[in-house]
Amino acid sequence: MSDLGRVVVLAGGLSHEREVSLRSGRQVADALRAVGVDVDLMDADAALVPSLVAEGPGIVFPTLHGATGEDGAIRQVLELLGVAYVGARPAACRIAFDKPCAKAAVAEVGIPTPPSVSLPHTTFRDLGAGQVLDAIVGRLRLPLFVKPARGGSALGASIIHNASELPEAMVACYAYGDTALIEQYIDGVEIAVSVVDTGAGPAALPVVEIVPDLGVYDYRARYSAGATVFHVPARIPPGPMGAATDIAIRAHQTLGLRDISRTDLIVDSAGIPWFLEVNVAPGMTETSLLPVAAAAAGMDLGILCRDLLQVAASRILG
Amino acid sequence: MATSEIRALFSVAARPEVVSLAGGMPHLAALPMDAVAEVVGELVRQDGMTALQYGSGQGHPALREQICEVMSLEGITAHADEVVVTVGSQQALDLVTRIFIDPGDVIIAEAPSYVGALGTFSAYQADVVQVPMDNNGLIPDRLRAAIESVRASGRTAKFLYTVPNFHNPAGVSLVEQRRDRILQICHEAGLLVLEDNPYGLLGFDADPVPALRSRDARNVVYLGSFSKTFAPGFRVGWALAPFDVREKLVLASEAAVLCPPSFSQLAVSRYLATQPWQQQIKVYRELYRERRDALLEALTEYMPTGTSWTTPAGGFYVWLTLPPGLDAKAMLPRAITARVAYVPGTAFYANGYGASCLRLSYCYPPPDQLREGVRRLAEVITAELELRRTFGAVAPTESEAGLGALPAPARAARIIGSGDSDE
Numbered sequence: 001m002s003d004l005g006r007v008v009v010l011a012g013g014l015s016h017e018r019e020v021s022l023r024s025g026r027q028v029a030d031a032l033r034a035v036g037v038d039v040d041l042m043d044a045d046a047a048l049v050p051s052l053v054a055e056g057p058g059i060v061f062p063t064l065h066g067a068t069g070e071d072g073a074i075r076q077v078l079e080l081l082g083v084a085y086v087g088a089r090p091a092a093c094r095i096a097f098d099k100p101c102a103k104a105a106v107a108e109v110g111i112p113t114p115p116s117v118s119l120p121h122t123t124f125r126d127l128g129a130g131q132v133l134d135a136i137v138g139r140l141r142l143p144l145f146v147k148p149a150r151g152g153s154a155l156g157a158s159i160i161h162n163a164s165e166l167p168e169a170m171v172a173c174y175a176y177g178d179t180a181l182i183e184q185y186i187d188g189v190e191i192a193v194s195v196v197d198t199g200a201g202p203a204a205l206p207v208v209e210i211v212p213d214l215g216v217y218d219y220r221a222r223y224s225a226g227a228t229v230f231h232v233p234a235r236i237p238p239g240p241m242g243a244a245t246d247i248a249i250r251a252h253q254t255l256g257l258r259d260i261s262r263t264d265l266i267v268d269s270a271g272i273p274w275f276l277e278v279n280v281a282p283g284m285t286e287t288s289l290l291p292v293a294a295a296a297a298g299m300d301l302g303i304l305c306r307d308l309l310q311v312a313a314s315r316i317l318g
Numbered sequence: 319m320a321t322s323e324i325r326a327l328f329s330v331a332a333r334p335e336v337v338s339l340a341g342g343m344p345h346l347a348a349l350p351m352d353a354v355a356e357v358v359g360e361l362v363r364q365d366g367m368t369a370l371q372y373g374s375g376q377g378h379p380a381l382r383e384q385i386c387e388v389m390s391l392e393g394i395t396a397h398a399d400e401v402v403v404t405v406g407s408q409q410a411l412d413l414v415t416r417i418f419i420d421p422g423d424v425i426i427a428e429a430p431s432y433v434g435a436l437g438t439f440s441a442y443q444a445d446v447v448q449v450p451m452d453n454n455g456l457i458p459d460r461l462r463a464a465i466e467s468v469r470a471s472g473r474t475a476k477f478l479y480t481v482p483n484f485h486n487p488a489g490v491s492l493v494e495q496r497r498d499r500i501l502q503i504c505h506e507a508g509l510l511v512l513e514d515n516p517y518g519l520l521g522f523d524a525d526p527v528p529a530l531r532s533r534d535a536r537n538v539v540y541l542g543s544f545s546k547t548f549a550p551g552f553r554v555g556w557a558l559a560p561f562d563v564r565e566k567l568v569l570a571s572e573a574a575v576l577c578p579p580s581f582s583q584l585a586v587s588r589y590l591a592t593q594p595w596q597q598q599i600k601v602y603r604e605l606y607r608e609r610r611d612a613l614l615e616a617l618t619e620y621m622p623t624g625t626s627w628t629t630p631a632g633g634f635y636v637w638l639t640l641p642p643g644l645d646a647k648a649m650l651p652r653a654i655t656a657r658v659a660y661v662p663g664t665a666f667y668a669n670g671y672g673a674s675c676l677r678l679s680y681c682y683p684p685p686d687q688l689r690e691g692v693r694r695l696a697e698v699i700t701a702e703l704e705l706r707r708t709f710g711a712v713a714p715t716e717s718e719a720g721l722g723a724l725p726a727p728a729r730a731a732r733i734i735g736s737g738d739s740d741e
Contacts, residue, residue: 012333014330014333014335014336014657015330016326016327016330016651016654016655017326018326018329018330018333019325019326019327019329019330020326022329045333121705121708124708124709125704125708129708129709129710130710155323155651156651166709167709167710167711168709168711170709170711171648171702171705171706171709171711172648174652174705175648175649175650175651175652175702176651176652176655219322219323219326220322220323223326
């Protein structure tokens with residue numbers, strides 16, 4: 001057994017991504033147990049705080065996706081309880097999880113991100129949806145990508161090639177949250193760059209290229225075995241590869257992230273990588289991108305997670 | 319099987335904060351657990367050598383006798399030799415489909431239909447043709463038309479799959495006046511009837527309706543279950559089939575599972591022999607009636623104009639039709655956020671219909687939770703209506719969706735989306 005003391009892998013929660021989170025949590029817990037770490041797998045429910053209080057602080061590895069897991073709320077509670085945890089602090093999570101805020105922050109430091117607008121549904125209701133949508137199409141031009149401003153796993157996301165598809169896409173998007181991000185759609189190679197920091201500063205894992213079987217990296221393609229082919233390293237020239245890696249590390253630093261993150265990008269036909277979003281609790285399922293990248297780098301997932309726990313533990317000890 | 323967003327959302331529905339009107343779990347808290355424990359304990363002590371041993375592929379003989387007694391409550395006269403015990407009636411459904419269906423064969427079913435049956439039919443690559451219902455159940459003339467239409471396409475339907483009592487998901491029952499007509503139509507067409515009747519003894523208002531099988535022993539394969547009248551954890555169901563079908567069922571079952579679990583069979587058998595099981599069914603009936611009433615009252619109180627639903631006289635389910643333009647599947651994430659869950663209507667159609675409908679279960683949550691769940695759902699529907707109005711995004715109207723829904727209670731029968739019925 002390791003000397004990390006009590007380790008809690010936190011998974012589940014009440015977000016729309018609960019199922020994904022449970023799978024991430026199981027994968028992380030299994031990987032840690034395989035390298036000798038004693039792990040409790042717990043849900044984020046009413047039993048959590050009493051358990052953390054009763055059994056001592058320990059260290060938490062959050063694998064909660066979606067709201068409360070990635071918006072900093074749970075981490076705020078962990079800090080209140082004096083519990084060490086892997087990953088970014090609450091304030092950084094709040095910005096990173098909010099895609100429009102994250103895009104604005106990285107754009108400030110010169111990272112390219114597709115032009116976009118983000119609006120609550122009440123704006124459309126109050127001003128008239130048709131006119132606002134016309135203005136959006138007029139400014140951003142088709143095709144567009146619509147997704148909830150907060151949330152992941154492509155839930156509520158749509159690619160829009162025709163303006164007539166927008167109303168239905170907006171309704172689908174608002175089913176998952178109150179604010180929609182409407183972004184210029186960049187056609188290109190979809191890639192993801194995971195960043196980990198096990199004590200020597202943030203380092204990028206190999207770039208993963210995503211090729212969904214049906215062309216769209218939607219929920220089904222993300223979590224059905226065999227539905228997506230990954231190419232590691234991505235089949236892109238060295239220039240864009242280096243630029244993408246640089247963007248992922250800069251985004252990690254600019255947003256004040258810690259320990260672990262994953263940046264999703266698209267490389268257009270000119271070889272420019274565009275920042276789409278960053279994840280503070282990247283998916284860790286059998287079909288997720290970070291584990292794929294770690295494996296390609298020859299890293300054992302359990303050892304990586306254990307190293308991240310040790311970094312978290314050292315913060316408390318320090 | 320591909321991972322779906324909808325399936326994933328049900329993971330949230332399992333949390334206690336969510337009022338789940340989605341699942342169909344019987345309310346087992348109504349079972350006298352001490353008595354069940356005694357039954358199981360005695361079984362091991364007194365008959366463990368049999369209960370823990372392999373058994374007959376057809377099922378334990380004494381239990382098959384008792385199953386015939388249970389079926390007699392629905393007017394069925396049968397011999398234990400005609401009964402095949404299965405791992406829940408779901409396995410019986412699987413075996414019947416395996417025996418009769420080759421890829422591309424046609425099965426006729428109600429619209430909407432039990433999702434577990436559609437899953438089985440899909441697994442055997444059957445082509446399911448769904449026939450409209452109204453609030454009197456399957457519509458005979460529509461059934462006849464469907465059979466003819468299949469025949470005109472150069473194919474022959476292999477069987478009619480029907481849940482005539484307290485339908486899952488529609489909550490309606492096939493009225494007495496239509497039962498003989500349905501059987502006659504099937505007989506004339508040479509179409510076997512697969513009668514799935516898990517809820518038949520859970521009627522709220524009257525004695526059990528005689529089963530279709532009680533009227534036609536030659537052309538009906540009857541599926542029964544102890545899952546709703548006792549407990550689903552035992553996984554004991556059965557098929558009652560004509561001799562030639564029964565033989566094939568036994569062989570197929572032996573190939574699949576060797577024999578149904580002896581332990582479960584003998585536990586159910588001992589329960590039936592030593593406990594007041596008919597009284598227990600009355601307890602269940604009263605409990606579900608109270609919950610049905612709570613759900614219906616809450617629907618009447620909270621649902622926005624334009625919403626309609628069925629009024630079940632038994633069973634577990636209410637079928638709700640949303641105001642025009644709404645899509646139950648698209649609305650589900652919003653409902654999950656509001657901590658209420660349901661099953662979108664599309665789950666009960668093989669052809670993508672049912673978007674305007676959803677199934678509500680009242681079997682598991684207590685009345686106060688049912689009421690709260692409906693209140694939340696009404697808010698979700700109202701918010702979705704506002705959103706659709708804002709964007710002018712109206713889900714397509716369904717033109718031939720079968721029992722898309724029924725009008726609000728106590729109105730004349732109507733097939734939603736396809737005009738008035740023939741009765």
